[in-house]
Amino acid sequence: MGANEEGVIGKAVRRKEDARFLTGTGQYTDDVNQPNQTQAFFLRSPHAHAKIRGIDTAKAKASPGVVAVYTGADLEGVNGLPCGWLIHSTDGTPMKEPPHPVLAKGKVRYVGDHVALVIAETLAQAKDAAELIEVDYEVLPSVVNPIDALKPGAPQIHDEAPGNKCYTWALGDKAAVDAAFSKAAHVTRLDLVNNRLIPNAIEPRAAVASYSRADDAYTLYTTSQNPHVERLLMTAFVLGLPEHKVRVIAPDVGGGFGSKIYLYAEETAMVWAAKRVNRPIKWACERSESFLSDAHGRDHVTRAELALDKDGKFLALRVHTVAAMGAYLSTFASCIPTILYATLLAGQYTTPAIYAEVTAAFTNTAPVDAYRGAGRPEATYVVERIVHQAAAETGIAQDELRRRNFIRTFPYQTPVALLYDTGGYDACLDEANRMADVKGFAARKAESAKHGKLRGLGYASYIEACGLAPSNIAGALGARAGLFEAGEVRVHPTGSVTVFTGSHSHGQGHETTFAQVVAGRLGIPVENVDVVHGDTGRVVFGMGTYGSRSLAVGGTAIVKAVDKVIDKGKKIAAHLLEAAETDIEFRDGKFTVAGTDRSKAFGEVALAAYVPHNYPLDRLEPGLNETAFYDPTNFTFPAGTHVCEVEIDPDTGVVKVVQFCACDDFGNIINPMIVEGQVHGGVAQGLGQAMLENCVYDPKSGQLLTGTYMDYAMPRADDLPSFKVGTKVTPCTHNPLGAKGCGEAGAIGAPAAFMNAVMDALAAVGVKHFDMPATPHRVWAAIQSAKHA
Amino acid sequence: MAVTLSLSVNGKPVHATVDPRTLLVELLRNHLGLTGTHVGCDTAQCGACTVLVDDRAVKACNVLAAQMEGAKVVTIEGIAAADGTLHPMQAAFKECHGLQCGFCTTGMVMSAIDLVNRHPKASEAKIREELEGNLCRCTGYHNIVKAVQHGAAAMGK
Known part of the structure; x- marks a missing residue:
């Protein structure tokens, strides 16, 4: 890494795209008008x-x-x-x-x-x-709930799908799981609904x-x-x-969020x-x-069972899920509750045997597809809710039970198909505990109790598979497309650069992050690099933005194109400096003959490439414009621990998030300001799911009852706290940036952390579980029914 | 039938003849080409269309253009200095990363200016309460609140 790379990478560079967004000169589709x-x-x-x-x-x-x-x-x-x-x-x-x-x-x-x-x-x-x-x-007659849709006699939505069943799919070793359950010291069971959400990009x-x-x-x-x-x-x-x-x-x-x-x-x-x-x-x-x-998200109904030994070690996890597809299969609908869900059920834990069975049902609703996190929030919710419940049942502390089961040796092959390349789960948990001042929680809880309030602390130690995806693996799992990414680095004669990326930015700040990546590697100012995306007429190809893949996959394609530029630049510089190509080093924006002070600046080499008067035309083409396609060799595995603290008024059922701390490992970070912003937004969406949002169709008429912002509760500024965000770094081992992806983590960790905090607070009054969202009515009703149980 | 009206938009006189059902946001976007004011919900719940009318934040999707006779309307295009220097609130949003996709941003900035004009020393809780009418799906509001605090300090100088 050169000095300039150190100066640009990892810095909170303010966003290049903000100038147009802040002055009303952005161009969104509805701003486009054509003659006639x-x-x-x-x-x-x-x-x-x-x-x-x-x-x-x-x-x-x-x-x-x-x-x-x-x-x-x-x-x-x-x-x-x-x-x-x-x-x-x-x-x-x-x-x-x-x-x-x-x-x-x-x-x-x-x-x-x-x-x-x-x-x-x-x-x-x-x-x-x-x-x-x-x-x-x-x-x-219509049917809107996936469980009802699979019942005998349910209205038949498509002739081609008898019983409204799209598929029943399974992953894992059922026999090994059954054997493990038979010798378990303790079994925790939990029935969960992962509520249907409407993405609502603004x-x-x-x-x-x-x-x-x-x-x-x-x-x-x-x-x-x-x-x-x-x-x-x-x-x-x-x-x-x-x-x-x-x-x-x-x-x-x-904004997109999948939709x-x-x-x-x-x-x-x-x-x-x-x-x-x-x-x-x-x-x-x-x-x-x-x-x-718009395609909706989530809509799972799940029964989960966790087997533990006497020391709290997880022996096996068994999960049965029914997932709604909606009325038709949207573009990626079928892989969300399968490939992007069941493969994540190991979480951060060494659970040796896992079996998941997923039945997908057609319903008379809008299609369901990926929404921020896409399968991984659902998996995390299952794993982290049942781990919370197991800790409550066995009397082992929430963080301690997690620690007893953490994976600590990498690479780690899970029983559900994934190979985790690296991670450091203890470090994130320890840091999250520190950020959340967990040591002081008992005193805060006692203080709340003095005022008649119930206080609770909840954890979610999540993992996600990002950087979608190795095309050959995806293909073997049913993908009908490749999942690589493309990047082009066009060096202009004066040495400034336009980068063309197949990733699309709709809030993620690619125009800045990618410019930092290129500027850092080429040793030129960030201002000299512009990024173009979102146009099939200008960008060679692209698989786009989803699955927290942009930096890990799209960024790597750009790095590979930059490296081709540098390789060609070395050939040009060798000619200009009358040295052997193998003696040319590129560092800090300069091509230098090793061990000498003879060098050519990047701009001089670019000019020579476009004005090739003194140029090895017999063996090298003019111009400096390189394209690379990058297909990752593995998924990336961002992971972390989120700790949520809530205070509940038992008389009204109102839940207040008093603190939310996230410590995440996204691998190497290019722009920490942008990464923190991604976490904030993800956490807000996760808390939205857990506290407020719920898509409801009338079971009789099939009408959407939550069809406006008056009925569908979006998180507003006064629903949320400020967040504490921290990071730990274990670089991804299989891409040159060491990046894992950060876009979805918040939405993955937050729902379980929040609901676990609610259940922790309500344990004192005998409540064990109810489904999201934890609206005041649901909280109050849960307290009342526990009272009368 | 058409309605004729005169108003000021971003300091310039505007004379327009519009269909009576024309909304202020339609006048701005479709007649005047000021597409920085966005439509996110059509029902006055998201705040993406917020502009200043006689110095108060108004959701432009929820008033008729015909109601704007004689009004002084300021949109996101009208708050930076003539030389392009950003308004302190715009600068604060950039500095604090108070925007991601940018779609709610223009309305959020206009609401924030109105908020600070009315409550120059608003607390975080007050800022959150005041921004209740503007939805953002990207930022989780964390950096927007910071930006408003930052912008308030800069506007007070």
Whole structure:
């Protein structure tokens, strides 16, 4: 590492992107307008489940300003939206993949399902026309809960999926687990619901689709975390368009949290329609549509059992989960409660035998897919809640029980397929204990008791698998795509640099972090490096941003491209300095002949590459522009311990988070300010799930009851405390940055830490468990029922 | 039927003829091209569209443009100095990393300016209470609160 790298890496460089966001000059999709553009409105199903006996669009088509009205029947030759991950059931059969039509064909399967696309001169005209569409529905019974959906006699959502079952999948050694349970000194059992969440990025989804007849080419602006994947899926699998004729631009995107990974019906229908109407089409989702139609998260029902020996060592873990898929399989739906869930059930512990069985059910709800953490928060919630419960039952201290079972030797092969490369779990737990002043907790609890309050302390020692993903491993597990990343480093003649990355930034600060990585390695100022992302017309390729992969995978691709630049620079410098290439060293932005003071600055070498008057043209191409693709060899394993302290008013059930401490190991850190911000946001979402948020569908009608910000409780500033955030570092062993990823950790650790704190506080009044969110009503009701038990 | 109105936006006189149902946020975004004011919820719950109307924070998705006759409207585009120097609150958000995706940010900054104008020495608890009308999904509010404290100190100088 050179002096400049030391000067740039690990520093809280203020963000380059902030200038435009703070002055209102960012460009989000809804800020994009095209000449002669039309406005789109989607007519959505008001029913959770209904046959469509007919659709009459005649009045709508004749309505003022209407350009076109399309229904499912019009989309001839258009395929359904694909699912990117094939899961096989335990009996070897492939998961059930019913068609996922872009516009409903024959049936609607959730409230908000897409029935018709109306295109008009103005949005008001499109909405007015949509009201004139006559849809003859035959309303069918619906089912919104995955447990109910699997019961005999439940309404059948797809003919292709008998009993509404998508798959039953399993991982682990069932016989070994059964044997371990039979000799256990203690068994802890817990039934858990991981509540359904609605992601709620503050920017609603939006798209602007246009078509150029002259070029026979399309341009789509859309709110996407991964524009190349969106283009690939849309062109190759759904619309049958030549990939090179479609440019997808995801400009500034106002948060994603998973919900903007997927190929959705709206932008797909709009690209298809743009050619038919031969005019640009704009659509911006209203918040109520967003509640109805963005892919939701979580929605698991789980029974977990933990076997322990007399000393508190974990012998085995058995988990049965039913996971909702919603009405259709969203892009990555099938892998979330399987590959990204059950593989994490070892947590930070040496549990030698684990068996998990997951049944995925179709329900008459919005599709469920990855939401910040995606499977890993659900796994952590199971593991850390049952560990808490086991500690409470055995009388072993919460931190002590965790310590007795920590993995301390790496690499460590878990019984659920993952190979942890490195970690330091004691260090994070110790530091979290220190940050939380756990020693002083008893005194604080006593003080609360004086005021009639119940105080509790909860832990979550989580692990996550990030840096998605080694393509060969993912492929063997059912992935239908590669999971590498691409980066291009374009050195300009004057030595400044533009970096093109396939990762997408929608709040994560790539424009700064990646610039630091490149500036540090090249020994040039951060100001001399700009980062471009989110445009298939400018970036070579990319798998996008999800799974805390951007730095570990996308950043590594950039590092590899930088290293190619340096290698070529050495050849050029060797020529300029009349030295052997092997004698050239690159350090602090200078190519130097080893052991001499003869050197060429990076900028001089760049200039020589573009003005090759004195240049080895016989054996070296001019120019200095390198691309690299990087496919990781393993997942990365961020881990840490979160400690939450709550105070509960037993008379009202109100829970106050009095302190939240997170000590995380993300490997090496490029920009600690950005990392801390990621933890804050993740913790807030995790606390949101545990304290406030809950997506509720009416079990009878299938209507979404939490369809506005009045009904779906988002965490607001006065719901949360300030957070204490710390880090410990064990560098990732298999990428050159030593980075693991930090984007999801908060959302993974916080729900269990919070609920464990609540249960710790309520243990005194006999409450052992209830499900998230711990609203005042639920807390109060739990206290009352414990009183009367 | 159309409504004609005159108002000031970011210090400049604006004369507009709009459909009566036009919202202030639509006037700003669609008629005046001031796209820094964002629409996050349409129902006055997220605060992304917050602007200053006669020096008070107002959610621009929840008032009609027609109500703005004679009003002095200031948007995020209008608070930096003419030479581009950021308003102290904008600078504080950058310094404290009080923004991530940037979508709620413009409304958050406008609310923060109003908050500090009314409560120059607000405590953390008061700041959190006052920001109750602005949703952020990225930051967990931690750094926003810090930024408002920082910005308040700078505005007081």
